[in-house]
Amino acid sequence: MPTPIHLDYLDRLEAEAIHILREVAGQFERPALLFSGGKDSIALTRLAEKAFRPGKFPFPLVHVDTGHNFEEVIAFRDKLAAQLGEKLIVRKVEDTIRERGLREPGGKYPSRNPLQTYTLLDVIEEFEFDACIGGARRDEEKARAKERIFSVRDEFGQWDPRRQRPELWNIYNGRIQKGENVRVFPISNWTELDVWNYIQRENIELPEIYFSHERECVVLPSGQLLGLSEHLHLDETDEIVSRRVRFRTVGDSTCTAAVESDATTIDDIIQDILVAKVSERGATRLDDNLSETGMEDRKRNGYF
Amino acid sequence: MDLLRFITCGSVDDGKSTLIGRLLYDSDSVSLDVLATLEKKRNATNGDAVDLALLTDGLKAEREQGITIDVAHKYFTTPRRKFIITDAPGHVQYTRNMVTGASNADLAIVLVDARQGVIEQTRRHTLLASLLGIRHFVLAVNKLDLVGYDEQIFNKIVADYQAIADYLKINNVVAIPMSALNGDNVVRPSKHLAWYSGPSLLAHLESVPAAADANPHEPRFQVQYVIRPQTEALPDYRGYAGRIQSGVYRVGDRVRILPSGLETVLKAIEVGQKEVTLAEAPQAVVLHLRDDIDVSRGDSIVPVSGHPSVVRELEATLCWMDERPLRAGRKLLVQHHSAVVKASVTAILQKTNIETYESMGTDEAKLNDIVRVRLKTAIPLVADEYRQNRQTGAFILVDDQTGATLAAGLVTATDPEYFTQEVPVEPAFSI
Ligand SMILES: Nc1nc2c(ncn2[C@@H]2O[C@H](COP(=O)(O)OP(=O)(O)O)[C@@H](O)[C@H]2O)c(=O)[nH]1
Numbered sequence: 001m002p003t004p005i006h007l008d009y010l011d012r013l014e015a016e017a018i019h020i021l022r023e024v025a026g027q028f029e030r031p032a033l034l035f036s037g038g039k040d041s042i043a044l045t046r047l048a049e050k051a052f053r054p055g056k057f058p059f060p061l062v063h064v065d066t067g068h069n070f071e072e073v074i075a076f077r078d079k080l081a082a083q084l085g086e087k088l089i090v091r092k093v094e095d096t097i098r099e100r101g102l103r104e105p106g107g108k109y110p111s112r113n114p115l116q117t118y119t120l121l122d123v124i125e126e127f128e129f130d131a132c133i134g135g136a137r138r139d140e141e142k143a144r145a146k147e148r149i150f151s152v153r154d155e156f157g158q159w160d161p162r163r164q165r166p167e168l169w170n171i172y173n174g175r176i177q178k179g180e181n182v183r184v185f186p187i188s189n190w191t192e193l194d195v196w197n198y199i200q201r202e203n204i205e206l207p208e209i210y211f212s213h214e215r216e217c218v219v220l221p222s223g224q225l226l227g228l229s230e231h232l233h234l235d236e237t238d239e240i241v242s243r244r245v246r247f248r249t250v251g252d253s254t255c256t257a258a259v260e261s262d263a264t265t266i267d268d269i270i271q272d273i274l275v276a277k278v279s280e281r282g283a284t285r286l287d288d289n290l291s292e293t294g295m296e297d298r299k300r301n302g303y304f
Numbered sequence: 305m306d307l308l309r310f311i312t313c314g315s316v317d318d319g320k321s322t323l324i325g326r327l328l329y330d331s332d333s334v335s336l337d338v339l340a341t342l343e344k345k346r347n348a349t350n351g352d353a354v355d356l357a358l359l360t361d362g363l364k365a366e367r368e369q370g371i372t373i374d375v376a377h378k379y380f381t382t383p384r385r386k387f388i389i390t391d392a393p394g395h396v397q398y399t400r401n402m403v404t405g406a407s408n409a410d411l412a413i414v415l416v417d418a419r420q421g422v423i424e425q426t427r428r429h430t431l432l433a434s435l436l437g438i439r440h441f442v443l444a445v446n447k448l449d450l451v452g453y454d455e456q457i458f459n460k461i462v463a464d465y466q467a468i469a470d471y472l473k474i475n476n477v478v479a480i481p482m483s484a485l486n487g488d489n490v491v492r493p494s495k496h497l498a499w500y501s502g503p504s505l506l507a508h509l510e511s512v513p514a515a516a517d518a519n520p521h522e523p524r525f526q527v528q529y530v531i532r533p534q535t536e537a538l539p540d541y542r543g544y545a546g547r548i549q550s551g552v553y554r555v556g557d558r559v560r561i562l563p564s565g566l567e568t569v570l571k572a573i574e575v576g577q578k579e580v581t582l583a584e585a586p587q588a589v590v591l592h593l594r595d596d597i598d599v600s601r602g603d604s605i606v607p608v609s610g611h612p613s614v615v616r617e618l619e620a621t622l623c624w625m626d627e628r629p630l631r632a633g634r635k636l637l638v639q640h641h642s643a644v645v646k647a648s649v650t651a652i653l654q655k656t657n658i659e660t661y662e663s664m665g666t667d668e669a670k671l672n673d674i675v676r677v678r679l680k681t682a683i684p685l686v687a688d689e690y691r692q693n694r695q696t697g698a699f700i701l702v703d704d705q706t707g708a709t710l711a712a713g714l715v716t717a718t719d720p721e722y723f724t725q726e727v728p729v730e731p732a733f734s735i
Contacts, residue, residue, distance in 0.1 A: 009307040018547075018588035026601050169695070
């Protein structure tokens with residue numbers, strides 16, 4: 001029997017994500033949506049609109065701010081939260097560093113990404129969040145390929161790959177004991193390209209840094225480009241160039257490389273991706289390359 | 305472009321990881337930096353070849369032990385389809401992972417080593433995949449290079465497998481000879497297999513009807529969340545948000561709310577804040593009812609005719625997934641999608657030997673056992689039989705203390721007339 005509506009793969013991924021978001025709303029008392037200002041979390045807010053409008057989101061947006069973010073991203077974050085009319089909670093890594101007496105990362109390109117974990121755990125404790133929704137995708141990295149959609153963490157935020165709950169059909173078990181919380185990944189089954197196709201289809205606005213622009217960059221020994229910022233500790237050996245670049249992920253500006261590109265529209269970006277074939281993390285995240293199991297180690301320790 | 309979800313099953317060393325690696329590699333789905341990591345390993349492991357298996361073996365522990373222990377997901381896209389691969393482990397102690405992977409798959413690739421042919425594991429994987437309701441099977445006869453690409457050997461394996469498929473009433477088996485290592489017939493046809501005229505594996509995966517192809521079920525919808533803005537602009541808005549589990553809903557349909565049994569009419573359907581006249585599975589929608597009646601999370605909104613059963617006692621097949629065995633009398637929770645009810649296992653009726661397919665009496669279910677049980681629930685459950693509906697016939701059992709997922713459950717009978725007759729072991733106590 002032919003079906004009356006043709007649903008394509010994006011419709012199916014969208015329906016799955018909305019279903020997951022509504023399960024969070026139905027199962028938890030104090031959920032939160034972790035919002036980074038990046039394209040994946042922006043796409044999540046669109047999905048949340050589809051899941052809950054004309055009602056309000058049943059969760060606030062929470063941003064763990066490394067303090068190393070690009071200004072454009074922070075401005076965009078505030079604008080989007082205002083447009084949505086939803087509550088935005090911001091907690092800063094630098095406050096955590098001060099309160100906990102942690103050491104600022106050193107080196108020429110000091111990344112605060114590893115310290116985000118502390119701030120995240122603190123904000124979870126402060127608001128007693130029982131579920132945190134995030135925009136991670138399984139195709140990002142091979143340790144993530146085994147992550148559940150509802151991922152139970154202990155009070156230290158730790159993830160134990162051997163103790164994961166089996167996740168059957170599309171039945172999501174979010175039952176937890178005191179102290180535990182759940183990380184929820186509604187777009188687990190999306191790839192980078194799927195997200196871009198969705199952004200295009202839904203006409204979703206993004207921060208300017210995703211599109212080609214002229215920027216002063218430092219050339220790293222690997223040949224990768226880092227956007228110039230006050231957070232880098234440069235010396236005279238560093239080569240500074242001006243290039244047309246865009247960013248494929250946004251986050252800590254000290255460890256998020258820029259790629260040379262003339263892509264000024266989403267169409268251009270999709271073309272770039274189809275041609276480029278360098279996976280997103282490999283191309284732009286400097287910290288995962290440190291060790292082959294970098295992501296897995298950080299996940300065990302409660303990293304998102 | 306549509307979407308196909310498939311699971312790969314095979315025993316250790318049949319070449320499952322190599323096969324998935326080959327699919328990704330030959331369909332140009334491996335990114336340059338991942339390739340570079342593989343290149344680095346080239347000399348250390350396999351002499352000269354790139355070890356394609358490294359593309360799928362994700363976790364440290366697995367790398368250390370050299371086996372795949374959990375369910376991993378891989379994605380690739382061709383101009384015709386997006387594919388989601390679920391890679392589940394083969395060992396018998398990971399039956400639960402295989403069941404987990406199969407629960408979401410539209411198609412199963414059952415891998416066989418041409419030198420060994422059909423073995424016990426093949427029987428086990430095929431039973432589990434068919435139990436979980438997968439309708440399309442690919443018998444991938446791998447390592448044909450090691451048997452001289454012999455057609456006779458292939459034919460013999462196909463015949464052996466067909467006997468299993470016939471027994472399990474699987475009528476969609478496509479057998480494909482291949483060498484994952486050399487890339488014969490995985491993505492590209494091979495000159496070594498000139499005697500084979502069928503499609504390569506990828507060609508078949510691209511053309512097999514996807515999940516989307518048919519949606520023959522009765523309409524089913526369960527409420528996940530009630531949207532009530534209660535603002536000045538929208539004082540009376542009340543929408544029932546949920547996913548259409550099966551079938552098609554149209555504005556104007558007469559519907560019944562279950563378990564309460566109240567009847568009303570579908571006044572409006574919204575998809576992504578737009579009103580539509582009809583919607584179908586698996587769309588996420590908001591339904592509006594003509595009458596102001598009490599409906600909450602977990603309730604079902606279904607047609608007045610052909611509605612699911614509303615029961616407090618049912619029979620189900622379980623795949624037990626907990627270390628601690630299940631015994632009759634155990635109290636736990638049934639999570640039936642968005643409905644959670646207290647329940648008790650009143651009897652364990654029989655256990656299926658997943659290699660010989662024989663049933664025998666038992667009084668407990670151990671980790672990875674497939675058993676038939678009878679359940680009683682504290683409040684009514686709105687369910688169909690699993691073989692009628694893979695959505696509304698599925699549930700999980702949850703430990704009410706720890707929250708752990710204890711079992712996958714498939715509703716086998718809701719009508720006492722069809723319950724298993726002899727109860728070989730008396731329940732210790734019942735609710
Ligand atoms: N000759 C040959 N060897 C293969 C073939 N497929 C896999 N292998 C080898 O069989 C071994 C096990 O393969 P692997 O993919 O790790 O198996 P898995 O345990 O099923 O994932 C490896 O040494 C592979 O190189 C094939 O088609 N022909």
